[in-house]
Amino acid sequence: MPRFKTILVTGGAGYIGSHCVVDLLNAGHDVIAIDNFANAVCDEEGSPALKRAQQITGKKIVFYEADLLNKPQINDIFDKHPIDCVIHFAALKAVGESMQQPLLYYQNNLLGMLNLLEIMRNHECYQMVFSSSCTVYGEPEYLPITETHPTGSITNVYGRTKYFIEEMLKDLSAADEKWNIISLRYFNPVGAHPSGLIGEDPTKEFTNLMPFMAQVALGKKPVLTVFGNDYNTPDGTGIRDYIHVMDLASGHVAALNYLGSNQVGLKVYNLGTGRGVSVKELVEVFERVTETKIPLKYVDRRLGDITAMWADATLAREELGWSTKLTIEEMCTDFWRWQTMNPDGYPKKSKKTSVIVNGNS
Numbered sequence: 001m002p003r004f005k006t007i008l009v010t011g012g013a014g015y016i017g018s019h020c021v022v023d024l025l026n027a028g029h030d031v032i033a034i035d036n037f038a039n040a041v042c043d044e045e046g047s048p049a050l051k052r053a054q055q056i057t058g059k060k061i062v063f064y065e066a067d068l069l070n071k072p073q074i075n076d077i078f079d080k081h082p083i084d085c086v087i088h089f090a091a092l093k094a095v096g097e098s099m100q101q102p103l104l105y106y107q108n109n110l111l112g113m114l115n116l117l118e119i120m121r122n123h124e125c126y127q128m129v130f131s132s133s134c135t136v137y138g139e140p141e142y143l144p145i146t147e148t149h150p151t152g153s154i155t156n157v158y159g160r161t162k163y164f165i166e167e168m169l170k171d172l173s174a175a176d177e178k179w180n181i182i183s184l185r186y187f188n189p190v191g192a193h194p195s196g197l198i199g200e201d202p203t204k205e206f207t208n209l210m211p212f213m214a215q216v217a218l219g220k221k222p223v224l225t226v227f228g229n230d231y232n233t234p235d236g237t238g239i240r241d242y243i244h245v246m247d248l249a250s251g252h253v254a255a256l257n258y259l260g261s262n263q264v265g266l267k268v269y270n271l272g273t274g275r276g277v278s279v280k281e282l283v284e285v286f287e288r289v290t291e292t293k294i295p296l297k298y299v300d301r302r303l304g305d306i307t308a309m310w311a312d313a314t315l316a317r318e319e320l321g322w323s324t325k326l327t328i329e330e331m332c333t334d335f336w337r338w339q340t341m342n343p344d345g346y347p348k349k350s351k352k353t354s355v356i357v358n359g360n361s
């Protein structure tokens with residue numbers, strides 16, 4: 001029996017959220033998932049991703065279409081369910097959009113978090129796992145990056161919302177020792193559940209490497225644009241720490257278990273493999289395991305991109321007992337299975353117009 005039984009997952013219908021829900025259900029937790037469908041597909045019955053998560057696990061999820069900016073709605077959910085811990089994924093995350101609409105990002109990500117924390121406190125729920133990002137580090141001063149690397153020199157608004165929230169959580173945990181929070185700094189999540197039933201299906205214009213590459217392999221886009229081949233790296237292309245989304249999901253279960261038996265105040269962990277992979281290397285592995293050919297076009301560096309970033313994930317291994325298990329090959333194979341089984345993503349029907357809190361499961 002897990003120490004925390006009932007987990008509220010905000011942004012549960014999204015890419016990382018839905019994979020995490022699968023792991024939580026497999027670990028024996030009860031899951032209440034909420035999503036406002038800002039960047040997740042919905043149909044007449046709710047979330048197809050969560051429906052498939054139920055199919056994968058054979059377990060039930062309680063789902064609410066709900067928005068963290070609507071406090072009474074969230075309050076009702078806390079009134080109805082004995083929530084032991086919150087895993088907070090719900091946030092806007094498009095870097096370009098965040099530069100054009102900073103107020104939207106500050107309102108959604110910061111105010112959403114403030115509302116959530118206030119409602120949690122009112123319901124005496126002080127346990128949280130927060131979805132942060134390696135973007136808080138900005139341009140690395142050294143590699144691999146440890147959790148003690150300075151944060152805050154970030155070049156985009158989306159990244160700053162993650163940074164501001166971490167600062168807010170520091171103040172909160174310093175002011176009241178009842179709070180027990182883990183902030184997980186993800187490196188570059190890719191891949192999909194090995195069943196091919198759930199995966200990444202962004203509703204907004206996306207620019208991340210793996211989904212773009214898969215679209216090229218499918219013939220939906222003509223060419224993969226490589227942003228810069230003159231970086232100071234062995235092959236001239238940018239280096240990142242790609243992590244399989246199922247390894248990322250298990251990091252949340254490990255964090256939850258740790259919170260269940262330790263009072264940490266606020267603790268921060270990197271979730272990465274500890275291995276840097278270049279754009280060229282990733283393309284080569286993808287081509288090999290999927291037996292496809294990706295036409296490349298080299299262009300100038302993308303504004304705001306860094307040269308190289310990979311994690312030192314020692315702390316998570318030593319304290320949470322977590323480490324990654326899945327390889328770059330598996331990240332590519334699993335993403336490709338999801339893409340070929342669902343070339344147009346989840347089945348999309350017309351979006352519900354009303355926002356109803358009804359606990360559809």
Ligand SMILES: CC(=O)N[C@H]1[C@@H](OP(=O)(O)OP(=O)(O)OC[C@H]2O[C@@H](n3ccc(=O)[nH]c3=O)[C@H](O)[C@@H]2O)O[C@H](CO)[C@@H](O)[C@@H]1O
Binds near residue numbers: 135189210240302
């Ligand atoms: C500047 C930016 O957008 N940063 C976001 C991006 O990180 P990040 O830029 O690391 O992730 P991407 O998947 O967009 O890019 C990875 C690497 O692939 C290259 N690349 C990407 C797409 C493409 O069409 N061609 C190409 O060459 C990039 O230059 C980079 O070297 O996604 C992360 C989530 O996963 C976010 O946390 C980061 O805030």
